[in-house]
Amino acid sequence: MALLEARQVIKHFGGVTALDDLDLDVQAGEILGLIGPNGSGKTTFINACTGVVAPDEGTVHFEGRPLRGLSPWQISRLGISRIFQTNMLWPSLTAQENVMVSREKFLRATLPEAITGSRRFRREEALVRTKALEVLERVGAAHLAHQRAGSLSYGQQKLVEVARALACEPRLLLLDEPAAGLRAELIEAMGELIRTIRDQGITLLIVEHRIKLVMGVCDRVAVLNLGQKIAEGPPARIQTDPAVIDAYLGEPIALPGEPEPSIGG
């Protein structure tokens, strides 16, 4: 059984079909790339897996549990987290507070305890503060802890967003264009971070337009076009797939000096 199983998922927005009978599996432990032209339904798929939109038809199962009818926060508690395509940090909160909010599901102090400042409340707050800093350190952003998210640069915001998503301790992490807007060196750093996250036992699904990054880090790649899956397989095969070249890549790409994409485990 796959970690995430989507079956015959259909989603319409008015007259537009964003997802058209999509079947997609994410296997535990892998890095799956999801690519395709703009408007092919990649972000809609992530939204459907996190409860942001409800599919019109079809099912999505996570660890065998159907996600239909669950609210985003319930899905988060099951172990799915994400970053957004456009930075969606809470700008008035500090980077550290942004990460602390994601620890919500681990906190037990009640509102009366917060009002009276009980010992359990203070201990828990101190703990979550330290924990958030640890997570920021994991992505190399501990030095940004006290800056307001709104004042961070684009790359810094991406990094804090990854930290925020990791703080939920997900088993599946959905990254919607983690490298969008980043400089070339930073894209490599992001690729490195993605591998590190996988090595910590987290399964990843990456939506990305930077083909080099996708082919470099992903174990498998699925290609969407007009809401349908047109190809799925190891990166090397996807790059030469005629249907993918026709719909998205345009022409076979040469990647000088690119190491063989790692396949499997």
Place this chain on the structure above:
Amino acid sequence: MRRTSVVLFLGGLAVIPFLVHNPYYLHVLNLALINVIVVVGLNLATGVTGQIVLGQAALMGIGAYVTGVLMVHARVPWWLAGFLALGASALVGIGLGAVSTRIKGHYLAITTLGFNEIFRLITVNETPITGGPSGMTGIPQLRLAGLRLHPDQQLYLPLLVLSVAMTYVAMRVYRSRFGRNFRAIRDNEVAAEVMGVNSRTAKIQAFVLCSLWGGLGGVAYVLLVGFVAPNNFTIYESIRFLVMLVVGGLGSIPGSYLGALLITILPEALRAWEQYYIAAYALGIIIVLLGFPRGLGAVADWFLEPATRTPLSQAQRASPPRPETEGGLGAP
């Protein structure tokens, strides 16, 4: 230096009753301190959580009327009446919070406006209970044992302590798990939900806090003046609370303290200018809104910075910015 300034400010407020013997001046200051509590509560829902409430006067009115009715009709002691009034306020807060999970933005503002009007109509028409349009008189004022002073002189220091305590508690909630959830919902509700924040629960919590603070202001009001009337809790009053909130700075709890003091005292101080005072008052508000969008909160937050900032943890002190992260993703 900052801490000293805060202590001096509060100390200055504390010595006023020993220097000022004019009961009218003290009465205005007492009303200002009560308004502080009400506006701090409003801030938790509107400034911090981003849920516009135009019915805060009605929430204050519920605290005042429930206390008054219980004391007059049921001869309940003041502390029990106040306690029950807070319970009633919390229940209304749960109701409003539940409404806010379904109705958003301007529609919520209109709904809370309607709630304020419903409250006014009930107080005007349920004459046997509420005293009708002319209000309820003869509610026993709170008198501290052994003191033969005017109620305004007796209650000034307790109200000062209460207003500071309620502001302090609100600041603690602001920094806590709950305050973080509130602010996350205000900044981006979808992101908050995806990161595991139950937005429905959080909004209800924010409204309960808003009602509790409002209700407490009402309880204090009725114990101070011994009289309530529908005119004390109209939509106009709700808008005045909103003005105090905005002048104090949306989302700044200590700013609300200054905003409520200023907007309560200023019109009284300008009263000598007769009809021009409203123009000056309105002009002052417009200048604040245009020139200082963070309101008095910019000043208040600066003075309280060491207290409001999340302290550096051990790990943070132990690891200053590492050189290898320079130029990496974390660099500007």
